[in-house]
Amino acid sequence: MIGPFKEPPFSPFRISPVGIATRKYSGKKRLIIDLSSPHGSHIPSINSIIPAPDFSMKYASIDQAISLIRKAGLGAWLSKADITSAFKVMPIHPEFWRFFGIFWKGAYYFAVRLTFGCKSSPKIFDSLSKTLCWILINNHKLPYVLHLLDDFLIITPPSSPPSLGLSTLVQVFNELGVPLSKEKTLGPCTSIEFLGITLDSISFQASLPSEKVQLISLLLSNYLLADRCTKQQLLALLGHLNYAIRIIPQGKSFLSHLLSKVTSIPSLHDKVTLDEGCKMEMHLWQQFLSSWNGISFFYNDYVSQPEDIQLYTDAAPSTGFGGYYSGRWFASEWPPEFSHLAQQSDSPSSTLFEIYPVIIAAILWGHEWSKHIILIHSDNSAVVDIINKGRSRSPTIMQFIRRLTLISAQNQFLIRAAHIPGYHNSIADSLSCLSFQ
Numbered sequence: 001m002i003g004p005f006k007e008p009p010f011s012p013f014r015i016s017p018v019g020i021a022t023r024k025y026s027g028k029k030r031l032i033i034d035l036s037s038p039h040g041s042h043i044p045s046i047n048s049i050i051p052a053p054d055f056s057m058k059y060a061s062i063d064q065a066i067s068l069i070r071k072a073g074l075g076a077w078l079s080k081a082d083i084t085s086a087f088k089v090m091p092i093h094p095e096f097w098r099f100f101g102i103f104w105k106g107a108y109y110f111a112v113r114l115t116f117g118c119k120s121s122p123k124i125f126d127s128l129s130k131t132l133c134w135i136l137i138n139n140h141k142l143p144y145v146l147h148l149l150d151d152f153l154i155i156t157p158p159s160s161p162p163s164l165g166l167s168t169l170v171q172v173f174n175e176l177g178v179p180l181s182k183e184k185t186l187g188p189c190t191s192i193e194f195l196g197i198t199l200d201s202i203s204f205q206a207s208l209p210s211e212k213v214q215l216i217s218l219l220l221s222n223y224l225l226a227d228r229c230t231k232q233q234l235l236a237l238l239g240h241l242n243y244a245i246r247i248i249p250q251g252k253s254f255l256s257h258l259l260s261k262v263t264s265i266p267s268l269h270d271k272v273t274l275d276e277g278c279k280m281e282m283h284l285w286q287q288f289l290s291s292w293n294g295i296s297f298f299y300n301d302y303v304s305q306p307e308d309i310q311l312y313t314d315a316a317p318s319t320g321f322g323g324y325y326s327g328r329w330f331a332s333e334w335p336p337e338f339s340h341l342a343q344q345s346d347s348p349s350s351t352l353f354e355i356y357p358v359i360i361a362a363i364l365w366g367h368e369w370s371k372h373i374i375l376i377h378s379d380n381s382a383v384v385d386i387i388n389k390g391r392s393r394s395p396t397i398m399q400f401i402r403r404l405t406l407i408s409a410q411n412q413f414l415i416r417a418a419h420i421p422g423y424h425n426s427i428a429d430s431l432s433c434l435s436f437q
Helices: 062-072 094-099 121-139 164-176 210-224 231-245 249-254 256-263 276-290 336-344 350-368 381-389 395-411 426-432
Strands: 002-005 018-022 029-033 077-082 101-104 107-110 144-148 151-156 186-189 191-194 197-200 205-207 228-230 271-273 295-297 311-316 320-325 328-333 373-378 414-419
Touching (some): 062 144, 062 151, 121 144, 121 151, 164 186, 186 191, 210 231, 210 276, 231 271, 249 256, 249 276, 249 395, 256 276, 311 350, 320 350, 328 350, 350 373, 350 395, 373 381, 381 395, 381 414, 395 414
Parallel strands (some): 373 414
Antiparallel strands (some): 002 107, 077 151, 101 107, 197 205, 228 271, 311 320, 320 328
16 A cells, blocks of 8 residues: 555545455454445446456366376375465556555555455456466476465375475575465475365375364254344355365255255345255255265266266156166166155156166165266256256255265265167166066
8 A cells, every 4th residue: 555645646536445354264354445336326336347257267176176186196295385465466557556545544545556355356366376387387397286366286296306396386486576475385295275175195085174064064053943044144054065065066956945045035134034945955964964074085087988887777657767787787666655756746757757766776886986976878858957967946856866965975976967869778778668688
């Protein structure tokens, strides 16, 4: 900031509200300039005139980090570094200082570095981070570098000198005058926390901190006892559950009703009725967390091909259902309780029938699929769509999708579906018709 000024040194100039944001866990305070102000006014804000498409971003993910660790190999060396006061590294062009003003205790101040609260700041800063990664990878031959804004993860093969990655990064950053946080410079090691998830290159596992699992379980218990909460409170719970989904991707099937409920409420302070659907999804999360240790294996990068695993399912609503996997099969007439459910269903189409053998296949063989992404072939395009999305508008079908999700989470496999023409699904088709010749 430059100032204080009794009178603005620029004409024209812009003054915006200012506030302080406190980080939830570290307690660190951060100055925020509200460049989206004025809200609900005919006068445009600074952020409103910044073109969103030009400054949208796709952030690094845990999946990308896991993929790089797998490429580096078992026992890869992991290091981490963080740029100190990151946005302050990047200057604002002097022509634009006039638009970043605040008024505090009778004086004017103007930001001359990137500010929190400006729509374009993350993208502009990310250009620096991308440049640093390019230098490390191309000029210094570090094989794997990943960043999320000011956080850098360096991964080197187990055969390389342990300190190679981190020492190279520190040297380059020092030469370029990029300040690093000493307390956040970690490694080399084989287990490190990145994006709030602990990654272990020896066991090939990702895990949530135990205190995070306990916090989510406690929140679920509290909400299960409540009849209502505000939209803001429900969004906070969904934020915690989305955090867990980073390493439990199957969990998205346990959020469909909660998400539809929260999006139907206009104001953050309006009350949300926690109906039976909300309670059921919360209970499923609680049930899973109570039997889960917070650890997830790295899934293989490839999707198992049908010629490798030979997994096919089919259903004939008037006869029965069947499935074929790696030389083994099952087939049966419809259980009376399922036939009754289908008659009472809100989704009387063949989709419900086609979902059922997929669940049976997962129950029978799911324990053999650990760490894999399994590709199931079905001749029903609606089933393929529902399995890949992990949700359905039909409450009846969602009961089965949640069961499939729970099985896949407990056995730690992912399931994908692809459509296959009926004439290519002859084995499962014969089984569903109870034709064994």
